[in-house]
Amino acid sequence: MKIGIYGQFYHENSEIYIQTLLDALQKKEAEVVIEENFLAIINQNQEITKNFSEFSTFTELDSSFDLFFSIGGDGTILKAVTFVRDLGIPIVGINTGRLGFLATIQKEEMTESLNQILDGEYSISERSLLTVETFPKSEEIHPLNFALNEVAVNRRNTTSMIKVETLVNNNYLTSYWSDGLIVSTPTGSTGYSLSCGGPVIDPQANNIVLTPIAPHNLNARPLVLPDSSVLTLKVSGRENTFLLSMDSRIATLDNETKIIIKKAPFTIQLLQLHDDSFIKTLRKKLLWGEDKRN
Numbered sequence: 001m002k003i004g005i006y007g008q009f010y011h012e013n014s015e016i017y018i019q020t021l022l023d024a025l026q027k028k029e030a031e032v033v034i035e036e037n038f039l040a041i042i043n044q045n046q047e048i049t050k051n052f053s054e055f056s057t058f059t060e061l062d063s064s065f066d067l068f069f070s071i072g073g074d075g076t077i078l079k080a081v082t083f084v085r086d087l088g089i090p091i092v093g094i095n096t097g098r099l100g101f102l103a104t105i106q107k108e109e110m111t112e113s114l115n116q117i118l119d120g121e122y123s124i125s126e127r128s129l130l131t132v133e134t135f136p137k138s139e140e141i142h143p144l145n146f147a148l149n150e151v152a153v154n155r156r157n158t159t160s161m162i163k164v165e166t167l168v169n170n171n172y173l174t175s176y177w178s179d180g181l182i183v184s185t186p187t188g189s190t191g192y193s194l195s196c197g198g199p200v201i202d203p204q205a206n207n208i209v210l211t212p213i214a215p216h217n218l219n220a221r222p223l224v225l226p227d228s229s230v231l232t233l234k235v236s237g238r239e240n241t242f243l244l245s246m247d248s249r250i251a252t253l254d255n256e257t258k259i260i261i262k263k264a265p266f267t268i269q270l271l272q273l274h275d276d277s278f279i280k281t282l283r284k285k286l287l288w289g290e291d292k293r294n
């Protein structure tokens with residue numbers, strides 16, 4: 001069994017979870033490869049007797065890996081996606097962060113969950129992504145021109161609204177006068193899009209959602225589309241530039257840049273324990289069903 005491990009940060013209670021994971025993998029005689037910066041942080045903070053192999057970029061990973069563990073919160077999982085990309089390696093999120101909406105394992109249930117996973121007792125939740133192309137081409141967005149949660153355009157360095165001219169499959173839809181516009185996947189529908197009034201979309205639904213950010217056109221509402229839709233955006237406004245975000249990554253683009261957003265040709269496999277489900281996550285993380293009247 002060949003395992004990749006990635007984390008962004010190390011804080012007071014990381015040690016126990018990292019050691020628990022390494023011990024469980026050692027018991028299974030797994031080959032463990034740790035992202036080089038994370039390995040350096042671990043070595044600075046805790047005694048590790050074994051010399052682990054390390055990787056630094058996507059190019060050093062391949063489909064021979066069986067699992068890819070992300071130790072942190074959702075932000076760390078989003079960064080882990082930039083290593084795994086289209087390799088089809090199942091991602092296992094261990095939540096040592098705050099919300100941990102995307103995580104597979106909550107730290108309190110780590111040992112039991114790890115045993116199930118290493119015994120193959122899990123399923124895969126396949127998640128669609130979005131890709132972005134711009135004209136003129138922006139080197140800033142490449143090579144990570146994809147997003148698991150959402151692609152968004154936002155005003156930059158101004159309190160003035162931007163205008164987001166939006167076409168769906170080359171048919172003019174509308175121009176959003178707003179702080180910005182979110183194009184979200186089902187996975188991202190519980191992230192930024194939800195905070196801006198977007199709907200929750202089951203990850204198995206083949207949809208995307210356009211959610212405007214504080215739209216001034218008061219009749220503007222989130223729009224759910226088939227994920228086969230190709231979107232063309234063109235931003236203008238008082239400032240000469242605007243922000244394009246892909247999950248946690250941002251780029252500054254010039255007004256009038258043509259942005260093409262469509263479904264990515266690859267998916268991300270999020271590992272899911274047998275007794276977990278999206279519905280259960282809604283209850284656990286968004287506290288659905290917690291109404292005292294129930």
Ligand SMILES: NC(=O)c1ccc[n+]([C@@H]2O[C@H](COP(=O)([O-])OP(=O)(O)OC[C@H]3O[C@@H](n4cnc5c(N)ncnc54)[C@H](O)[C@@H]3O)[C@@H](O)[C@H]2O)c1
Pocket residue numbers: 073074075076078098099100101102149150187188189190191192193195246247248
């Ligand atoms: N106002 C907002 O709600 C807002 C603003 C910016 C970004 N975000 C989200 O944060 C993501 C980046 O995560 P980060 O940790 O780097 O940023 P962060 O540190 O600002 O945390 C954003 C919060 O959103 C949660 N989150 C991220 N993806 C989620 C998802 N798919 N479903 C439910 N909650 C999710 C994270 O757990 C975290 O609590 C973006 O992709 C975007 O979806 C939300």
Ligand SMILES: Nc1ncnc2c1ncn2[C@@H]1O[C@H](COP(=O)(O)OP(=O)(O)OP(=O)(O)O)[C@@H](O)[C@H]1O
Pocket residue numbers: 008009010071072073074075076077096097098099100101
């Ligand atoms: N800029 C930072 N500097 C230091 N530690 C950070 C920083 N950002 C996040 N962390 C810590 O690193 C861990 C992983 O961060 P990550 O962004 O993945 O999770 P989070 O955003 O805190 O949690 P979640 O995304 O699940 O709400 C978290 O426990 C968090 O406390």
